[in-house]
Amino acid sequence: xxxxxxxxAMVLLATAAFAQGPMGGGRGPGPGPMAGxxxxxxxxxxxxxxxxxxxxxxxxxxxxxxxxxxDQIETIKKLVGESHSKTIDLRxxxxxxxxxxxxxxxxxxxxxxxxxxxSEEAMALESQIKKAHLALLIRVKNxxxxxxFEKAKALR
Numbered sequence: 001x002x003x004x005x006x007x008x009a010m011v012l013l014a015t016a017a018f019a020q021g022p023m024g025g026g027r028g029p030g031p032g033p034m035a036g037x038x039x040x041x042x043x044x045x046x047x048x049x050x051x052x053x054x055x056x057x058x059x060x061x062x063x064x065x066x067x068x069x070x071d072q073i074e075t076i077k078k079l080v081g082e083s084h085s086k087t088i089d090l091r092x093x094x095x096x097x098x099x100x101x102x103x104x105x106x107x108x109x110x111x112x113x114x115x116x117x118x119s120e121e122a123m124a125l126e127s128q129i130k131k132a133h134l135a136l137l138i139r140v141k142n143x144x145x146x147x148x149f150e151k152a153k154a155l156r
Contacts, residue, residue, distance in 0.1 A: 053137040054152040056080050059144075062155050066148045075143055083136040087129050094125040 056076050059066060063073055101118040104111055141149065 056140045090129045097122045
């Protein structure tokens with residue numbers, strides 16, 4: 001039981017974080033599995049990610065200031081829509097798995113194999129969501145000119 005509770009807490013916290021929307025709701029990516037030095041070794045911190053990627057919402061709120069073309073705007077909107085479609089399904093699945101895991105650990109005797117299997121399933125879904133968000137940010141960045149990217153960083 002002591003091993004399962006930290007896993008459940010982690011899954012629930014991750015679920016709450018993803019419920020806020022893609023990568024912090026437009027403030028750029030937040031900490032995640034690739035963030036900061038930690039128990040898994042050094043990695044990119046959140047500040048380093050923000051330095052290299054920009055949220056599509058920031059770009060769409062500042063279209064004129066950035067000099068985005070109509071084609072860039074349409075492509076960004078299309079990419080955001082595709083990402084949202086993909087992640088909404090994943091988030092729904094994650095919520096279902098998290099609820100199932102909660103029910104498993106709430107029992108007076110926890111079925112450890114079932115709890116661990118559900119936690120693995122939840123973590124796999126979280127990984128897919130994070131990968132989809134990162135892919136969106138990369139694709140959006142690749143649409144920008146160097147000048148547009150620098151202007152976007154300054155607007156942040």
